[in-house]
Amino acid sequence: MPATSKQELQTASEKEFGKLQCLIDELPEQLWLEKDEEGITPKDVIAHRAHWIELFLGWYADGQQGLEVFFPAKGYKWNEIKRYNADLRQLQSGLTWTSALSELSGKHVELTALIENLSNDQLYGAPMKGAKNHWATGRWAEAAGPSHYRSATKYLRQRLKAFRRSSGT
Secondary structure: OOOOHHHHHHHHHHHHHHHHHHHHHHHOOOHHHHOOOOOHHHHHHHHHHHHHHHHHHHHHHHHOOOOOEOOOEEEEHHHHHHHHHHHHHHHOOOOOOHHHHHHHHHHHHHHEEEEEHHHHHHHOOOOOOOOOOOEEEEHHHHHHHHHHHHHHHHHHHHHHHHHHHHHHO
């Protein structure tokens, strides 16, 4: 169930980021850059989450300034998400594990600061400016942060489980 208040959003964000961070700490180094059957690595997943927070922060800033907001990004439509994500992986291919973690941590701090600096009404009182839909800023923040943390945790847990099974640990 999506958060409906600033407090719920803050709680979900810290809880889900904490779970993700604990799981990241468990990942063996051999797994960091190991591709799955779709060619995706744990590093890719971490870098992807950081990027989507950055996208959200950009959407929010552009909307506040009355600028056109490109969803999900300029030159892409929502039905082209697979292509966007593939292009993003290519763009981020030179990132190291450490830089991906640093990016995620930094973007989480920025997301947390935005949430803390907005009132409950600014987060949930109206649709986000420029979004062209009914989602409030808080709902977009949750999609970029806690929801993405949750899906990353699920993915990494599956990868870790398969790794342990195959290595006998």
